[in-house]
Amino acid sequence: MIKRRRSKIVKASTVRFGAPHPIAVQSMTKVPTTDVARCLRQITKLAAAGCPIIRLAAPTSADTAALKKIVDKSPIPIIADIHFSAARAIEAIEAGVCKIRLNPGNIKDRKDILKIIAAAKAHGTAIRAGVNEASIRDLKSENVPENKRVALMLREMKKYVRFFEKQNFTNLVLSAKSADTVRTIEINRAIAENFDYPIHIGLTHAGLPQDAKVPSAIAIGTLLAEGIGDTIRVSLAADPVEEIRFGNEILRSLGLIESTTPELTVCPTCGRCKVDVIKLAKQVRKTLKGIDKPAKIAVMGCIVNGPGEAQDADLAVCAAQGKGYIYKHGKKLKVTQEAQLLKALTEEIEKL
Amino acid sequence: MIKRRRSKIVKASTVRFGAPHPIAVQSMTKVPTTDVARCLRQITKLAAAGCPIIRLAAPTSADTAALKKIVDKSPIPIIADIHFSAARAIEAIEAGVCKIRLNPGNIKDRKDILKIIAAAKAHGTAIRAGVNEASIRDLKSENVPENKRVALMLREMKKYVRFFEKQNFTNLVLSAKSADTVRTIEINRAIAENFDYPIHIGLTHAGLPQDAKVPSAIAIGTLLAEGIGDTIRVSLAADPVEEIRFGNEILRSLGLIESTTPELTVCPTCGRCKVDVIKLAKQVRKTLKGIDKPAKIAVMGCIVNGPGEAQDADLAVCAAQGKGYIYKHGKKLKVTQEAQLLKALTEEIEKL
Numbered sequence: 001m002i003k004r005r006r007s008k009i010v011k012a013s014t015v016r017f018g019a020p021h022p023i024a025v026q027s028m029t030k031v032p033t034t035d036v037a038r039c040l041r042q043i044t045k046l047a048a049a050g051c052p053i054i055r056l057a058a059p060t061s062a063d064t065a066a067l068k069k070i071v072d073k074s075p076i077p078i079i080a081d082i083h084f085s086a087a088r089a090i091e092a093i094e095a096g097v098c099k100i101r102l103n104p105g106n107i108k109d110r111k112d113i114l115k116i117i118a119a120a121k122a123h124g125t126a127i128r129a130g131v132n133e134a135s136i137r138d139l140k141s142e143n144v145p146e147n148k149r150v151a152l153m154l155r156e157m158k159k160y161v162r163f164f165e166k167q168n169f170t171n172l173v174l175s176a177k178s179a180d181t182v183r184t185i186e187i188n189r190a191i192a193e194n195f196d197y198p199i200h201i202g203l204t205h206a207g208l209p210q211d212a213k214v215p216s217a218i219a220i221g222t223l224l225a226e227g228i229g230d231t232i233r234v235s236l237a238a239d240p241v242e243e244i245r246f247g248n249e250i251l252r253s254l255g256l257i258e259s260t261t262p263e264l265t266v267c268p269t270c271g272r273c274k275v276d277v278i279k280l281a282k283q284v285r286k287t288l289k290g291i292d293k294p295a296k297i298a299v300m301g302c303i304v305n306g307p308g309e310a311q312d313a314d315l316a317v318c319a320a321q322g323k324g325y326i327y328k329h330g331k332k333l334k335v336t337q338e339a340q341l342l343k344a345l346t347e348e349i350e351k352l
Numbered sequence: 353m354i355k356r357r358r359s360k361i362v363k364a365s366t367v368r369f370g371a372p373h374p375i376a377v378q379s380m381t382k383v384p385t386t387d388v389a390r391c392l393r394q395i396t397k398l399a400a401a402g403c404p405i406i407r408l409a410a411p412t413s414a415d416t417a418a419l420k421k422i423v424d425k426s427p428i429p430i431i432a433d434i435h436f437s438a439a440r441a442i443e444a445i446e447a448g449v450c451k452i453r454l455n456p457g458n459i460k461d462r463k464d465i466l467k468i469i470a471a472a473k474a475h476g477t478a479i480r481a482g483v484n485e486a487s488i489r490d491l492k493s494e495n496v497p498e499n500k501r502v503a504l505m506l507r508e509m510k511k512y513v514r515f516f517e518k519q520n521f522t523n524l525v526l527s528a529k530s531a532d533t534v535r536t537i538e539i540n541r542a543i544a545e546n547f548d549y550p551i552h553i554g555l556t557h558a559g560l561p562q563d564a565k566v567p568s569a570i571a572i573g574t575l576l577a578e579g580i581g582d583t584i585r586v587s588l589a590a591d592p593v594e595e596i597r598f599g600n601e602i603l604r605s606l607g608l609i610e611s612t613t614p615e616l617t618v619c620p621t622c623g624r625c626k627v628d629v630i631k632l633a634k635q636v637r638k639t640l641k642g643i644d645k646p647a648k649i650a651v652m653g654c655i656v657n658g659p660g661e662a663q664d665a666d667l668a669v670c671a672a673q674g675k676g677y678i679y680k681h682g683k684k685l686k687v688t689q690e691a692q693l694l695k696a697l698t699e700e701i702e703k704l
Binding site for chain 1: 353354371380381382384385390398407408410411415428437485486494498519532533535537557558560561563564565566567569570574577578588589590596601602604605606607615616617618619620621622623625629630633634637651663664680
């Protein structure tokens with residue numbers, strides 16, 4: 001079991017950030033914020049996919065005006081994504097969003113940040129204060145060497161946090177983003193060690209799903225495995241529903257949420273294997289598709305791993321030469337001919 | 353940069369396990385070992401995909417006889433996967449494999465293990481000594497509670513290592529396998545802390561690629577990010593070439609190997625985006641397909657992340673309303689009409 005890092009608990013409408021509250025898998029809408037109906041349709045789909053809180057970009061006052069209507073009708077709480085403009089931040093807060101995302105580094109005037117803090121206090125709005133590697137380099141005219149970047153990001157974050165705390169504002173979620181997997185891990189370890197606030201984790205380095213999923217799984221997964229991370233976002237150049245599904249897959253892989261569908265273990269096969277286990281596994285997976293409850297099913301191809309895995313599974317088949325052994329909760333249930341194996345297993349799955 | 357854990361260096365033919373030697377991404381053949389020609393064809397494909405050492409199952413003496421022919425002709429060194437039988441282990445060693453994989457727990461007679469050690473010493477063969485969670489439970493008649501399993505696996509491993517060391521045998525690679533992502537991480541952290549040998553990491557919990565890739569990326573990625581792991585295997589119920597590709601993708605994501613093909617960063621898009629960035633990204637990816645050299649290409653949809661990411665990229669496009677900005681090494685190179693953007697970027701990619 002993963003021991004999650006403890007921090008202050010931050011409140012954003014009905015959502016709480018910080019252990020022991022669940023890790024919130026968030027995403028962003030990808031249609032114009034001004035198109036209220038399309039936004040709400042996308043949000044409804046995201047909520048159904050397991051998204052408890054959603055972020056919307058609000059670069060213009062037309063967007064913040066739309067936010068108000070969206071907040072009123074959305075099935076889940078709304079976060080506003082704000083860049084450059086204090087006016088947009090304040091409008092979003094007044095529109096009733098529960099949280100704003102802000103990179104204080106890209107709002108130049110400190111007085112503007114003071115105004116945002118005052119508005120957030122008045123409305124009970126949470127603020128995610130972000131620093132990202134790209135903006136650190138913007139601050140410096142020359143390039144910062146790789147081994148200094150984490151230290152500079154941390155220094156920047158300390159500056160922000162001190163500033164917020166000086167205003168007695170502690171309804172903060174912190175995030176530090178980098179396009180690099182290893183630096184994302186390092187800066188978040190540093191943030192976890194240095195501050196007492198919930199952490200938002202994600203990799204800036206997005207891409208098409210086939211390119212972006214592995215780096216995101218590794219960066220986010222490594223941090224979660226170390227107990228770090230209270231809300232996550234997987235950035236994919238894809239339908240935001242795919243971001244939510246993949247984020248939940250990461251949590252499930254680490255036992256941070258329970259599975260709600262059957263889980264299929266299949267031996268990778270090797271020279272010992274006398275049966276087409278992969279074909280059988282694909283057929284079993286099809287059979288499992290409609291089933292909406294958790295169960296552990298294993299398809300194994302030999303006696304080396306078979307009986308061991310079978311012990312862990314609710315149902316297991318061990319396919320040997322011409323025959324199939326079906327195990328239920330680790331106990332041998334029946335032996336069938338190879339040709340009858342899928343049918344016999346399907347029957348047992350239905351009985352579960 | 354990841355600081356890899358230091359250990360003894362273990363020699364298996366031309367391959368060395370242990371930092372600073374490269375992390376070897378291995379796999380297993382999935383055709384009968386007795387079919388020498390098919391094995392060699394599969395091994396040749398695996399080697400071309402970036403596999404430096406390959407494992408073959410050898411459950412019968414016909415298999416170990418075939419191993420000899422395979423060892424002679426294989427483009428990469430051969431490991432034998434041995435279970436239950438000391439005779440097979442010794443035959444494999446005599447057939448000239450550079451390493452054998454052995455779970456000492458499933459060879460009951462200590463004298464048999466002594467014979468294997470003597471043969472391995474005489475032939476300079478390395479041994480991967482493995483313990484796995486399933487076999488721990490085989491040892492105990494009742495179920496071991498989850499929180500005790502890691503400690504029991506570690507105790508078992510200590511027993512094995514003491515036994516090998518008592519025979520002055522130290523050409524050892526250690527592996528501890530579990531079907532559970534979190535326990536895989538925990539037991540390998542414990543192994544890394546307690547022993548001075550290279551570590552083989554992988555998740556027993558295999559499955560079809562769509563189910564197994566994420567847990568494997570997280571378990572293996574987390575350990576590698578902590579500096580643990582000298583050889584890895586991703587177990588997939590799929591063509592072994594896919595295991596090698598995916599293993600290398602994990603290493604690449606963590607900067608543990610260099611990229612040899614272009615890398616495409618794409619902004620995930622949001623409500624700010626006025627252009628179909630995902631469509632453009634898919635077209636760019638197609639263009640990149642034939643290119644066989646490393647380069648960083650970025651496709652961005654707005655001015656918030658665009659210019660920052662562009663700084664990191666060899667070539668970047670920032671697609672705004674009706675127009676496209678092309679950046680080269682962070683400097684604005686040209687502005688085109690939206691319709692000409694792909695063509696202009698393709699031209700610049702070709703010039704790289």
